[in-house]
Amino acid sequence: xxxxxxxxxxxxxxxxxxxxxxxxxxxxxxxxxxxxxxxxxxxxxxxxxxxxxxxxxxxxxxxxxxxxxxxxxxxxxxxxxxxxxxxxxxxxxxxxxxxxxxxxxxxxxxxxxxxxxxxxxxxxxxxxxxxxxxxxxxxxxxxxxxxxxxxxxxxxxxxxxxxxxxxxxxxxxxxxxxxxxxxxxxxxxxxxxxxxxxxxxxxxxxxxxxxxxxxxxxxxxxxxxxxxxxxxxxxxxxxxxxxxxxxxxxxxxxxxxxxxxxxxxxxxxxxxxxxxxxxxxxxxxxxxxxxxxxxxxxxxxxxxxxxxxxxxxxxxxx
Numbered sequence: 149x150x151x152x153x154x155x156x157x158x159x160x161x162x163x164x165x166x167x168x169x170x171x172x173x174x175x176x177x178x179x180x181x182x183x184x185x186x187x188x189x190x191x192x193x194x195x196x197x198x199x200x201x202x203x204x205x206x207x208x209x210x211x212x213x214x215x216x217x218x219x220x221x222x223x224x225x226x227x228x229x230x231x232x233x234x235x236x237x238x239x240x241x242x243x244x245x246x247x248x249x250x251x252x253x254x255x256x257x258x259x260x261x262x263x264x265x266x267x268x269x270x271x272x273x274x275x276x277x278x279x280x281x282x283x284x285x286x287x288x289x290x291x292x293x294x295x296x297x298x299x300x301x302x303x304x305x306x307x308x309x310x311x312x313x314x315x316x317x318x319x320x321x322x323x324x325x326x327x328x329x330x331x332x333x334x335x336x337x338x339x340x341x342x343x344x345x346x347x348x349x350x351x352x353x354x355x356x357x358x359x360x361x362x363x364x365x366x367x368x369x370x371x372x373x374x375x376x377x378x379x380x381x382x383x384x385x386x387x388x389x390x391x392x393x394x395x396x397x398x399x400x401x402x403x404x405x406x407x408x409x410x411x412x413x414x415x416x417x418x419x420x421x422x423x424x425x426x427x428x429x430x431x432x433x434x435x436x437x438x439x440x441x442x443x444x445x446x447x448x449x450x451x452x453x454x455x456x457x458x459x460x461x462x463x464x465x466x
Contacts, residue, residue: 160248161304165294166240175279175289176231186285190230194223245288247304249311252280254288265315271308278305367438369397378417384435392434392463395448399461409456416448424466425449430458437465 180186198219239256246253252263263282272279278301280288295301370376370393380391398404404412409430413419416432425431428449437444444465451460 159307160246161307162244162246163290163294163304164242164244165291166242167289167291168240171277171289171291173231175277175287178274179285179287180231186230187227190226191223193226194219194221197222245290247308247311249314251311251315252288265312268312271305271312273305278308280308368393369400370394371397372403372415380435381417381433386435389435389438392438392446395432395434395446395463398448399463402461404450404458404461407458409452409458412450412458425464434463 176186198215201215201218241256244253244255251265252268254261254263267283268280269283270279270281272281276292278290280290290304292301295304366388370390372394373390376390377394380386380394383391407415412430416430419430419432422431422433425447429452430450432448432450434446434448437446447464447466449462449464450458453459
């Protein structure tokens with residue numbers, strides 16, 4: 149490692165080193181295991197996949213076990229496969245890394261790049277390396293062997309932090325995104341920066357919130373309201389599908405199981421005559437099927453035992 153002078157007012161510090169796959173692998177799992185680490189992203193992928201499955205089907209058709217199985221399988225696949233990406237992108241050639249007041253210059257062979265301090269999220273002092281982590285999660289792993297002892301290592305670390313802090317604007321809001329990362333600067337210079345990661349995250353949360361609200365308004369199961377249920381007999385094209393969603397709640401909670409025929413008829417009304425589903429004892433039309441370009445219809449069907457007690461209820465299509 150050497151300390152140069154680009155000009156009398158612009159010093160720089162240069163480190164030269166070669167990385168190993170073992171170091172990349174170790175850094176990845178450290179980043180994964182942190183409180184605000186990569187495990188959150190992978191768990192989020194699994195949760196997103198499970199939510200997509202729920203939103204793409206009727207609520208009564210997806211049980212808790214299916215939701216959990218989807219989440220677990222996608223999360224497990226992400227944990228198993230995503231570590232392969234940094235190993236595929238790994239370069240074993242010697243890297244020249246120069247830090248200066250304006251940012252970071254890096255070069256491997258004939259390839260080089262310039263990175264602004266505004267694009268650096270944090271500079272972390274690990275036991276065996278200095279990590280310079282960018283806003284997109286990529287990191288320079290500068291191993292201890294790149295320095296001639298702890299004095300040079302600390303000089304590099306202190307200079308990097310000072311130049312980084314001088315080029316970012318202190319956060320105006322407290323953040324819950326990087327718990328425990330005291331070196332993280334969570335906002336960047338408004339004159340030169342890209343959109344702040346915090347704002348992007350807030351935008352994603354708002355979007356997810358709006359999707360959830362839309363699902364609640366348009367798709368979530370509803371409690372039994374006699375007026376809504378009765379209206380569905382004639383309002384075949386109800387855009388909010390209230391009769392369908394009341395039936396969803398019946399099926400999901402097993403609210404009809406154990407009821408006698410007379411109790412069911414008193415609550416749901418006398419089922420109309422129909423040629424559909426003759427193997428079921430009570431058949432109630434709900435309306436057009438939910439989904440894009442509906443063609444079929446949905447029905448609530450109930451099976452009774454020999455004593456006239458409901459033992460099974462489903463929502464089916466004709």
